[in-house]
Amino acid sequence: MEVRGKWALVTGASGGLGAEFAILLAERGVNLVLAARNHERLDALATDFRSRHGVEVVTHPVDMMLPGAALDLYHAITKRGIALDILVNNAGQGLQGAFLERPIETTDRSCNSTFLPSPI
Numbered sequence: 001m002e003v004r005g006k007w008a009l010v011t012g013a014s015g016g017l018g019a020e021f022a023i024l025l026a027e028r029g030v031n032l033v034l035a036a037r038n039h040e041r042l043d044a045l046a047t048d049f050r051s052r053h054g055v056e057v058v059t060h061p062v063d064m065m066l067p068g069a070a071l072d073l074y075h076a077i078t079k080r081g082i083a084l085d086i087l088v089n090n091a092g093q094g095l096q097g098a099f100l101e102r103p104i105e106t107t108d109r110s111c112n113s114t115f116l117p118s119p120i
């Protein structure tokens with residue numbers, strides 16, 4: 001599949017799997033919108049991708065757990081005239097251990113952070 005010149009949104013792009021997906025996409029010439037909370041890390045990746053792969057990169061610092069965050073991200077992208085072709089909906093955190101031994105608040109936070117579009 002030819003993906004060069006297409007646009008991808010990677011949430012949770014500042015580290016872990018998200019950053020790895022972003023690297024793989026940049027290597028293939030895909031322009032990127034990178035979203036996560038750590039803006040310094042996003043900016044560092046963006047600088048690297050632009051210089052190394054010549055792709056366009058937009059960074060969007062965001063806490064996806066906040067109500068309306070997904071909508072804000074959507075507006076920020078469309079305002080720039082970007083039409084997305086690829087979504088890597090990766091931002092989130094994993095939980096370990098027994099469900100019944102974990103405080104419900106922890107589980108609830110984690111479920112919210114899998115970032116289906118937040119309440120609008």
Ligand SMILES: NC(=O)c1ccc[n+]([C@@H]2O[C@H](COP(=O)([O-])OP(=O)(O)OC[C@H]3O[C@@H](n4cnc5c(N)ncnc54)[C@H](OP(=O)(O)O)[C@@H]3O)[C@@H](O)[C@H]2O)c1
Pocket residue numbers: 011012013014015016017018019035036037038039062063064065090091092093094113114
């Ligand atoms: N690694 C595994 O074995 C595994 C297995 C199953 C599922 N997963 C899922 O795959 C995804 C990535 O896992 P990973 O191991 O790469 O995790 P990770 O290393 O902890 O990275 C998580 C990424 O999500 C971002 N993030 C976390 N909370 C956020 C928030 N509230 N708003 C915006 N961005 C947020 C983090 O950036 P900031 O801190 O800068 O915001 C980071 O870029 C997660 O959804 C995880 O549940 C992973």
